[in-house]
Amino acid sequence: MVEWQFTLLLLSNGLLIGLMYSLIALGFVLVYKATDAINFAQGEFVMIAGFVVAVALGAYGAPLWLAVPLGLAAMVAFGFGLERVMLRRLIGRPIIAVVMATIGLAAILRGVGPLTWGAETKPLVLPISDEPFILGPLFVPPIQLLGASVSIVFLGVFGWFFLKSRKGIAMRAIADSQQVAMAMGINVERYFALAWAMTGVVSALGGVIWGSMLGVDVHLSLVGFKVFPVVILGGLDSIPGAILGGLIVGVVENVAAGYVDPYVGGGTKDFAPYVLMILALMIRPYGIFGKRIIERV
Amino acid sequence: MSAVSDDARPLLAVNSIEVIYDHVILVLKGVSLRVPEGGIVALLGANGAGKSTTLKSISGLLRTERGNVTKGTIEFRGQPIHRKDPAEVVKRGIVQVMEGRHVFEHLTVEENLLTGGYTRKNGHSARADLELVYGYFPRLAERRQVRAGYVSGGEQQMVAIGRALMARPRLMLLDEPSMGLAPILVQEIFEIVSRMNREAGVAVLLAEQNATMALRFAQYGYVMENGRIVLDGDARTIGENEDIKEFYLGLSGVGQRKSYRDVKHYRRRKRWLS
Incomplete structure (x- = not known):
């Protein structure tokens, strides 16, 4: 293969994978934007969704058109429930309380998932071909194309939601100041629940797509680790930032895997985005599109 | 106009409420006040007298700060509202404009x-x-x-x-709208509020340190100190009473000061009024 073709392949692959990271990062951003909570269990949300869908498909033989909505419904319920049972009580507490609670939650979910549904890797088969599309020099696996398309659609929908819709404006208002939002009669708790439910939707989609690529077991939750470089690069509370951050992480990962790994024997793929993340924190801590604190003198 | 507090059923009635923060700190010690339909009522007093707390107990925002109305009642159009959450209070027609x-x-x-x-x-x-x-x-x-x-x-x-x-409130709770603004702007904002009051019939409960300005637009006034209403009356009566001027508004000569604390308060008020 010629050099430029190889590069192009790495790039296109990176961009598609990157969009799929963006989708998962979107789950994180939604919660952070509305509730200021940092969700360290995002990857575990994806894993649980993967389990639900894979088990429905495999063990119960449910058709796909039933299994996917079931996964969505389960994750929405999970999001609502989690907010009601755990997170609502942490409102107004120091940020570290929420961080620790979600880290704990992540550990619990990593245990409870395999405990309930079995530790072996479950296939999550989508009715699409494994044969890549060949577009000139590019090889595009259909699952990546599907994942990227779903990501774009949902990033667009949620982006519109926050920017233009009535509820979206209310959520941004809450993110700005909870107390003032309350003074305006906005029911803050209801919007928190909505944010967690929306994260549930995104996680369910992520679970289906990533689950079908990697298979469903406890390792599916590792995809959550990609969220942090994505959101730090893009800005914790920015949907366009999640897109751009995802694209950057996807490309950096692939380029590192393609060009650096052959010399060092592999592994750079996994930490290259983190190097970038730390650099980003040093140079531009609020991310590319992140909300800057407006200060007045 | 003068006998505002004698109205049969005022728009808002606060009946000797007591407010406790964090279960231990007593902030309001039996505050009562009335706002008539379509009226403008001033709530005066120094920093820390309990004006903001009074407004927050009416709007229900108190509970977001771990405060509780432990005694007394707050009635809006005859209905008790002191146990309602802020969203419900807004729905019923009271909205607070917070300080700052x-x-x-x-x-x-x-x-x-x-x-x-x-x-x-x-x-x-x-x-x-x-x-x-x-x-x-x-x-x-x-x-x-x-x-x-x-x-x-x-x-x-x-x-x-x-x-x-x-x-579309029936009653607006304004907390220190003059704070940190140039006098000309304060004047402009008060005039708009008074226009709102006349044209849209919005009653106003106005907490202010800037007593002269507040009394110019209000019909009735309450003076708070240390979590209590120490005085109330017609806006003009309050504004003209020599004792009141001296002790609560810091307008005239030297009173009997007992401690440095009083002096500090005195100077602070004076700055607002000069």
Whole structure:
């Protein structure tokens, strides 16, 4: 293969994978934007969704058109429930309380998932071909194309939601100041629940797509680790930032895997985005599109 | 006009409420006051006298700060509201404009205003209400697409008041609208509030340190000190009474000061009034 073709392949692959990271990062951003909570269990949300869908498909033989909505419904319920049972009580507490609670939650979910549904890797088969599309020099696996398309659609929908819709404006208002939002009669708790439910939707989609690529077991939750470089690069509370951050992480990962790994024997793929993340924190801590604190003198 | 407190059924009646923060700190010690339908009532007093706490107990925001109304009642149009949450209170027609011009800084001026109308179900009239607010505050119309964090202090106060107006309240609780603003702007804002009161029939409970300005627009006034109402009366009576001027408004000569604390209070008030 010629050099430029190889590069192009790495790039296109990176961009598609990157969009799929963006989708998962979107789950994180939604919660952070509305509730200021940092969700360290995002990857575990994806894993649980993967389990639900894979088990429905495999063990119960449910058709796909039933299994996917079931996964969505389960994750929405999970999001609502989690907010009601755990997170609502942490409102107004120091940020570290929420961080620790979600880290704990992540550990619990990593245990409870395999405990309930079995530790072996479950296939999550989508009715699409494994044969890549060949577009000139590019090889595009259909699952990546599907994942990227779903990501774009949902990033667009949620982006519109926050920017233009009535509820979206209310959520941004809450993110700005909870107390003032309350003074305006906005029911803050209801919007928190909505944010967690929306994260549930995104996680369910992520679970289906990533689950079908990697298979469903406890390792599916590792995809959550990609969220942090994505959101730090893009800005914790920015949907366009999640897109751009995802694209950057996807490309950096692939380029590192393609060009650096052959010399060092592999592994750079996994930490290259983190190097970038730390650099980003040093140079531009609020991310590319992140909300800057407006200060007045 | 004079006998406001004798009205048969006022719009708002606060009946000897006691407020405790964090289960231990007693902040209000039996505060009673009345706001008549369509009236403007001033709540005066120094920093820390309990004005903001009184307003927050009415709007229900108190509970977001771990405060509780432990005794007494608050009635709005004859209905008890002291156990309702803020959203419910807004729905019933009371909206508070918090101290310190709290706008949503990252939202545009217009988005800020829109959030004010969220308790009403019919989203359609929001446009009409926006025009109404822009009618009162033409400056905001020019700046509708600007992020509220970047407009001037006076304009932020206008956003806060306009946003409250979007809820179509019967009663607006204004907490220190003059704070940190140039006198000319304070004058402008008070005039708009008084126009709102006349034209839209919005009653106003106005907490202010700037007593002269507040008494010029109010019909009735209460003076608070140390968590109690120490005095109430006609706005003109309060404004003219020599004792009151001396002890509560810091307008004239030297009273009997007992401690450095009093002196400090005295100077602070004097600065607001000069």
